[in-house]
Amino acid sequence: MIGSSVVVRTRSWIVLCLGLLTVGTPAAFAADCPGHPDALGTSRTLVVDPHEHPRIGTMQYRETLPLKDHEVVLTFDDGPLPKYSNQVLQILADECIKATFFIIGGQAKANPEGVRKLVAAGHTVGTHSMNHPLTFDRMPIEKFEPEINGGIEWTSAAMTDPSKLAPFFRIPGLMRAEGVENYLISRGIQVWSADFPADDWRHVSSDRVYQLAIQRLEAKGKGILLLHDIQARTVAALPKIIRDLKARGYRIVHVVPATAERPATPTTPVEWLLHPPTETVPIARWPAVPNFVFTQTQTLPAPSLADLNAQTGHQPLLPRRTMAQANVAATLPVPDRDLFAIPEGSVEVLLSTTLSRRAATRLAMAAETPRAAKGKAAKSQAHRTAHAAHGAPKHAAQAKGTVARNTAPKSTAQGAAPRPTRVASLKKRAQ
Numbered sequence: 032m033i034g035s036s037v038v039v040r041t042r043s044w045i046v047l048c049l050g051l052l053t054v055g056t057p058a059a060f061a062a063d064c065p066g067h068p069d070a071l072g073t074s075r076t077l078v079v080d081p082h083e084h085p086r087i088g089t090m091q092y093r094e095t096l097p098l099k100d101h102e103v104v105l106t107f108d109d110g111p112l113p114k115y116s117n118q119v120l121q122i123l124a125d126e127c128i129k130a131t132f133f134i135i136g137g138q139a140k141a142n143p144e145g146v147r148k149l150v151a152a153g154h155t156v157g158t159h160s161m162n163h164p165l166t167f168d169r170m171p172i173e174k175f176e177p178e179i180n181g182g183i184e185w186t187s188a189a190m191t192d193p194s195k196l197a198p199f200f201r202i203p204g205l206m207r208a209e210g211v212e213n214y215l216i217s218r219g220i221q222v223w224s225a226d227f228p229a230d231d232w233r234h235v236s237s238d239r240v241y242q243l244a245i246q247r248l249e250a251k252g253k254g255i256l257l258l259h260d261i262q263a264r265t266v267a268a269l270p271k272i273i274r275d276l277k278a279r280g281y282r283i284v285h286v287v288p289a290t291a292e293r294p295a296t297p298t299t300p301v302e303w304l305l306h307p308p309t310e311t312v313p314i315a316r317w318p319a320v321p322n323f324v325f326t327q328t329q330t331l332p333a334p335s336l337a338d339l340n341a342q343t344g345h346q347p348l349l350p351r352r353t354m355a356q357a358n359v360a361a362t363l364p365v366p367d368r369d370l371f372a373i374p375e376g377s378v379e380v381l382l383s384t385t386l387s388r389r390a391a392t393r394l395a396m397a398a399e400t401p402r403a404a405k406g407k408a409a410k411s412q413a414h415r416t417a418h419a420a421h422g423a424p425k426h427a428a429q430a431k432g433t434v435a436r437n438t439a440p441k442s443t444a445q446g447a448a449p450r451p452t453r454v455a456s457l458k459k460r461a462q
């Protein structure tokens with residue numbers, strides 16, 4: 032018994048030593064969490080200069096935080112809301128994790144103590160507007176400026192030391208707009224998007240939040256996780272997320288803004304790219320900043336109206352419009368605008384859908400003016416339009432047949448006066 036115990040102990044020491052050699056400092060920061068020897072801890076503090084890298088988060092921007100593989104930054108939006116924010120705070124405290132909170136001015140006004148608790152616990156505190164309007168993408172400066180300033184004023188007013196407020200801002204619903212970004216940047220405020228959400232503002236189970244957080248993190252290998260500290264499901268999912276992060280070898284990074292006394296962590300520009308180009312992949316230039324496009328649309332289900340959180344007065348949401356776009360992108364290619372145009376003078380579309388074949392032929396002869404140059408294009412367009420408008424293969428096939436049959440009569444109708452055919456009148460005539 033004694034012998035085997037010694038062997039086990041020796042093995043443990045070997046494992047521990049190997050762990051120290053390969054992983055580096057985890058043992059040190061876990062030990063810094065009194066009473067929680069198994070805590071995930073915070074592996075390092077990253078000091079960033081908003082002036083150097085003003086827009087971060089690959090959900091929307093080219094750059095993101097200069098994280099190493101398996102490093103994660105936790106962010107929480109929309110608080111503080113005592114009921115849930117306090118629980119989130121306790122969970123983070125038990126794991127000795129430092130996170131970044133994006134405060135809503137209205138919440139800070141109603142619960143200034145909640146802001147002070149965040150600061151006292153050593154978390155980074157940025158802002159998230161005054162009232163969380165989901166219209167930042169279409170507000171003039173007269174509207175968005177007081178929203179930004181209100182959030183900053185009420186959050187800093189809640190602090191014992193207002194200099195603790197980080198110049199970090201997350202646009203509500205990630206409704207980015209260049210004017211808003213330029214305004215923030217001109218004031219030295221860093222615009223934070225994220226690298227992946229966990230859909231914790233939707234009506235999904237806490238288990239689903241956990242799954243999405245881990246799945247999306249695993250897909251990117253590192254990054255900024257977007258969560259909300261005002262949701263029961265987030266509170267329920269968080270311990271599990273943290274346990275799994277630890278089991279999978281992830282490390283937490285705490286981000287703070289650079290100050291005169293605290294210079295930015297030295298980095299190279301390429302470290303601010305999630306997946307820097309390699310020598311084997313030639314890239315001439317990076318694409319322009321997109322209008323809120325999820326980088327992994329296939330993994331993000333679009334919320335339905337029923338998904339919107341109507342239980343709380345405040346609704347933390349990602350943009351509905353953008354999510355709808357993501358859904359479209361995941362299922363169908365966006366059709367050309369001219370796909371829906373009915374060519375002037377063309378009746379093939381209507382023939383295929385509203386009339387009998389005989390009536391269609393008769394009307395085509397009467398109404399359609401042959402246009403030798405445009406005939407082919409119009410036919411193909413009519414076919415496509417019919418298909419797009421109805422989506423039924425039956426109609427599409429019918430349209431094709433009708434078009435083919437109408438080719439000859441069209442050429443014999445030369446000389447008839449060109450006359451646009453109105454949809455309404457055609458329908459009337461067909462009935």
Ligand SMILES: [Zn+2]
Pocket residue numbers: 108109159163203204347348
């Ligand atoms: Zn929000």
